[in-house]
Amino acid sequence: MRLRELFFLWLPLAVSFELMMLEGPAVQGAMGRLPDPPLNLAAWGLTMALSLLIESPVIMLIATAIALVRDAASYRALRRFTVMLALVCTALTGLIAFTPLFEIIARDLMGQPPPIVAAARPAMQIMLLWTAAIAWRRFYQGVLVKYGQTRRVSWGTAIRLVAAVGTAVGLARWGEYPACRWARGRLWPRCLPRRRRPPCSRCPSFAVTLCSDSLPTHHHL
Numbered sequence: 001m002r003l004r005e006l007f008f009l010w011l012p013l014a015v016s017f018e019l020m021m022l023e024g025p026a027v028q029g030a031m032g033r034l035p036d037p038p039l040n041l042a043a044w045g046l047t048m049a050l051s052l053l054i055e056s057p058v059i060m061l062i063a064t065a066i067a068l069v070r071d072a073a074s075y076r077a078l079r080r081f082t083v084m085l086a087l088v089c090t091a092l093t094g095l096i097a098f099t100p101l102f103e104i105i106a107r108d109l110m111g112q113p114p115p116i117v118a119a120a121r122p123a124m125q126i127m128l129l130w131t132a133a134i135a136w137r138r139f140y141q142g143v144l145v146k147y148g149q150t151r152r153v154s155w156g157t158a159i160r161l162v163a164a165v166g167t168a169v170g171l172a173r174w175g176e177y178p179a180c181r182w183a184r185g186r187l188w189p190r191c192l193p194r195r196r197r198p199p200c201s202r203c204p205s206f207a208v209t210l211c212s213d214s215l216p217t218h219h220h221l
Contacts, residue, residue: 012154013145019157023164030168043119046112050105051127054093058085058135065142075143082139086132093131097124 031041061082069075096102102124106117144152 012150016154016157042116046120047123055131061138062142066146086135089131
């Protein structure tokens with residue numbers, strides 16, 4: 001592969017992650033202009049820290065898909081594994097968010113003040129299906145990259161950024177949720193499937209559903 005081809009394969013992925021990194025400053029900037037910013041920013045940070053810890057096992061699904069998806073059998077096998085991993089992570093999120101385990105971790109182990117713990121719990125509950133959505137998207141991202149469709153990843157990230165910022169602005173302007181809750185709610189548009197598109201001629205037949213379903217993107221690394 002020539003240097004020029006490598007550059008244009010890499011460039012959309014680099015743009016994708018640059019766009020992705022804009023979400024954090026945008027959301028924090030919005031939260032800082034809402035009532036009680038110190039409490040909500042602290043609660044948002046706690047929720048994010050726990051969510052990322054739970055989500056970490058699914059991050060490498062993109063690399064796993066790039067390395068292992070070669071044909072229909074490997075595609076289906078890794079997709080089943082992705083579903084099982086997503087279910088386990090979702091169960092763990094529910095166990096922490098909806099039981100006294102959240103207080104044990106956040107208050108007793110992490111030493112967070114009670115007001116921050118109380119503000120972060122509803123936000124953590126909103127994140128119940130977040131890791132599962134990320135796992136599904138990371139898997140399909142890997143297949144896209146495997147077959148050279150990196151531009152689709154960039155377009156997906158751009159759509160995600162617009163959806164996330166639009167959701168944040170809408171919830172901040174018209175919603176009644178505390179800031180840390182709408183900060184978590186604004187993360188969902190970046191995980192959900194995008195509008196259906198016609199199959200891509202460059203993808204193998206077993207991955208046609210991938211190109212038809214969505215433009216995948218990832219959350220942060």
